[in-house]
Amino acid sequence: MKSATFEVKGLFEELDHLGVEKRVGALPGVHHAHANPASASVTVHYDAGAITESMLRDAVRDCGYHCRGEMQPDHLCPVAQPDPHAAHAKHAAQPGAMDEMAHDMGHGAGMDMAGMVRDMRNRFIVCLAFTIPLFLWMPMGLPLPTPPVPFGLRMDQWLFILASGAVVWPSWPFFVAAWRALRNGILNMAVLVVLSVGTGYAFSVASTFFFGGTVQFYEAVSVLLVFILLGHWLEMRARAGANDAIRALLDLAPPMARVLRDGQEVQIPTAEVRAGEVVIVRPGDRIPVDGVVTEGETQVDESMLTGESMPVKKAPGSLVAGATINKSGAFRFNATKVGADTALAQIVKLVQEAQNSKAPAQLLADRASQWLVLVAIAIGVATFVAWYWVIGQTLLLAVTLTITVFVIACPDALGLATPMAIMIGTGRGANNGILIKNASALENATRLDVVIFDKTGTLTLGKPEVIEVIAAPGHGEDEVVALAAGMEQHSEHPLAHAILEKAKQGQLTAMPAEAFTNIDGMGARATSAGVRALIGNRRLMDSEGVNLAGLEGEAERLAGGGRTVVHVARGGRLWGLIAIADAPRPTSAAAVKALRERGVEVAMLTGDNRATAERIGGELGVTTILAEVLPGQKAEQVKALQAQGKKVGMVGDGINDAPALTQADVGFAIGAGTDVAMESADVVLMRSDPFGVVAAVGLSRSTLRKMHQNLWWAVGYNVVAFPFAAGVFYPVTISPEMAALAMSGSSLIVAANALLLKRARIDGLR
The missing domain is CATH 3.40.50.1000 (HAD superfamily/HAD-like)
Incomplete structure (x- = not known):
């Protein structure tokens, strides 16, 4: 099973991701797909033998979205392993490319999020600019003198022109998002916004040109859209903050690297470093890619990788990782992993996949959001029927309450409740190793x-040391260690390393041993000068019938003190005991x-x-x-x-x-x-630190707490809001404008509450 993470431009609404998941997840060979509206990306788990990344990219485009990311040399959409260095190379080559793509209607994640926020801000400003004179001219507006009507047009015709400026371009993203959602069999907030804004605007246009302008909603629709756009703009700013972890990780990769080519030191984009090349690093530089030190010694700050603040000594043979910081001496290393294979790229990949994965609570929230839209449409229709045809109230009141129901029920808060918390929680964890x-x-x-x-x-x-050596009668301690070292010289077991280190410290020559055979859970068997030799625990000695030479009491004493006792035998007799302890x-x-x-x-x-x-x-x-x-x-x-x-x-x-x-x-x-x-x-x-388990559990509990708080808020908001919106407590009602403010405020509260996770005090996290 292979996984690939794609950036998806155009996930405008919180439930847009469901359409991508539904379409991509239905492809043959795809196990499952999880999309995240907060990061505007989708992670697909698939069988590489049944489907290709190109086919997956095409499937995303068939949903009506653009698929984009760190471009590979063949210009394909990014794949399973993002290359953080490619972002620098592309940005250097095309300074304006990011901003240009960001202002495309689709919008993207990561680098495009700032453009997405700016675009929504601009739509809000345009809507507000046309709404202010509209509000002043409407009979229900401020008690100011009505200005003279220019160019001989009727007042309602001027109101139509102003309302069109306030509605058509500013609300266009919602119409596009609603069309995409319906095309993919999904109901989202955009559908409700289009129903509310579109109903009020279309009704007012019809009234202006066909029914004498007796009933109009131009003011209400425009003010409603002002609040919707304001809320969406602020919400997007919060969503952009949730993706700080990925951006911070990507920014760690240095844009340029010094390599040795044809005997000359040259500076090239990091994305162009090839495996096997010699890379030159000076004091203060960020290491561009992963590799093995060949010349020089230094101290490297690996805190971005492990969270450990103390620098780590590096010498020839030491491994170095890309994006870590060289703190002291200059050195050279052979590049072993470049591009998408570096440790940094793998971390980014893991964080992206974690952010796009879904907890059971989120799966439930996604289903609930779909039902909420259906319920809102049903209640909205029922509200109109009840107030206009059953109760006999005015058309103005019936349509107003219907629009209010559509607006108040927008499921943004429910859709944001868990992905925001998951993104921030996993991102904060990644920043702490x-x-x-x-x-x-x-x-x-x-x-x-x-x-x-x-x-x-x-x-x-995991680095045990030899504490004591006891030789059997007729043998010396050095002889026991030399025999043990001969049998352990090809072993990777920590106890073997301790014995070999003891022999090295004593400048002992290991006795030759061959035919080494590991005995799982007990020790090992070998041949020394043609004689069977054994090294291991008491069970091995008993199973091989070894005479313990009267050292049973010493073995019990050492074991009673909590030492690991290694028995060394040759020719069927015990040569000695080696006591080892691990701190x-x-x-x-x-x-x-x-x-x-x-x-x-x-x-x-x-x-x-x-x-x-x-x-x-x-x-x-x-x-x-x-x-x-x-x-x-x-x-x-x-x-x-x-x-x-x-x-x-x-x-x-x-x-x-x-x-x-x-x-x-x-x-x-x-x-x-x-x-x-x-x-x-x-x-x-x-970090090789068991306290990280405490930090991980604490982070998980804090994240889940935020998820539950957000879900309860989102559900409680709708339970309380629906009756007021439908006029159950008439004459106490909510206007569409107030409904938009409440809906936007609800989403903003959810986003802000999730962002508080960045500042939560958790043991083991900074």
Whole structure:
């Protein structure tokens, strides 16, 4: 399954995205599509063997929208992996291109959002300019003398001219959006705006030219549109603020890079850097792409990537990431990942997909919005029938109340309630090194009953050290370490690294070993000088019938102190014991305490013996210890807790954690871990800091709280507004203008409440 994120120009209304989802999601080979009106983009999950990106782009265009993004060399619409550097290259090449496209009716996201806001502001100003004289001339306007009517035209004809200027061009986006929505089988706010503004305007035109101008709504329609445009302008400004995270990430990519070509240092656009090229970085520069240092030493600020404020030392062989900042010395590196393959581009991709994903609450809100429009149309028609034909009131009152119903019910607030909160929540997380991959994970993280931490590399530093070496009679400590180092020199296990480091510190030569065979969960077997050699735990020694040479008591003593005891044997006899310990991370105890204070149980999972596990658990305050768990059993431990009806989070960093991360309700991958673990997880913590789990849970809870607040407000507003709009409490009624103000205010409150999430105090976030 492949995913692609497209920028869609023209998502004018909050429910426009449903048409894109419906049309694109129906294509053969598409698993599902999620569009976001706040970011004006759509993420499509599809089978690359059944459908191409070009076909997906065409499907978006068939909906009536433009598909655009960071243009690739072949000028295709952007695809699954956005290239942040391309934006700089294109902007440098075409300074006016962005503004030109922004003023196209469709409008876009990201770079086009400012143009979208300006365009709506201009429409509001034009509408207001024509509405003011219209308001002054209308008999129901201010008590000012009526000016003389010029050019021999009747007053109502002049009112028609002014109203046309106030309505036709300013409201045109709503007519386009309504047509697109109906064409795609969707009902949105634009449909209700067209019904209200269009009904009042058409009725007034007919009255002016065919019925003597006895009843007119020019003033009401124009003032109504002024408030609608004002609300929409302010709402778009708020929506633009919700996308700050993506823009901030894209702005991190430097526009130019220095590379070595034909022996000469040249400066080129970052988008033109090729994999394998030598890149030159000077102090203070942003690193343009990902690569491996070949010359020089320096300190690099990686806070944009990990959230860690302390610079990281880089030397030949070290990995560097694009958009990080070189703080001290000059150096050179070989570019390994460029364009859409860089770490920054992958982060942008994850954030975009998370913002476009939908929580269950949003799916419900989308369906409710559709029904709300249908209900509004039905109530509006019923209101006209009841007041005009049943009750026998005037046509003016009946039409006024009908228009009011159409306006008051616009579902903007309901459509904005969750996507705004999700965008800001995931964006704030990304700026703090917490990548939440989808909205479901955001919602599920608030319901966790227990979080399981894998011990090694997660709660601990993952860099165990040799604490003590005990040699069996007839052997020396150096001899034991040399034999162990010979067997472990090709192993990637953290315990092996500790043994090899001990041998290096003692300047010992590893004994040659061959035919190395790993024994899952117990240790390893090898051949040393033609003799069988073993290294591992007590279970391995027992299964291989090794004589422990009277060191059973020493092994129990070391294990009782919480050390990991490595048994080293050769020729069927124990040569010695190596005690290894792994220190907890500085923030582990605080993370455990914070989670427990929030009502989340904490468990620690490890393959170590129970004594070692309980020592670490005691230091950290973990009471639930899952010890002596083989790698293949980790997912089973998660299932066992889920079988008890608990929502389980799993935190890990290794390849063998991937099944458990996938099985968990929410999988958290420590960023310093493997690509497999990060791919399997729902949340990626870019810093190797367990307190990031606390921050992620806190962020999720704050985001969900905003979503619920917004949904309750949107629903409550409509429940209260409908009876007043329909005249149930007559003679107390609401005018169309006040209805427009209330509707716009409701949407603005929802957007502003979501924006407050940027300032919310959350432990672990800045």
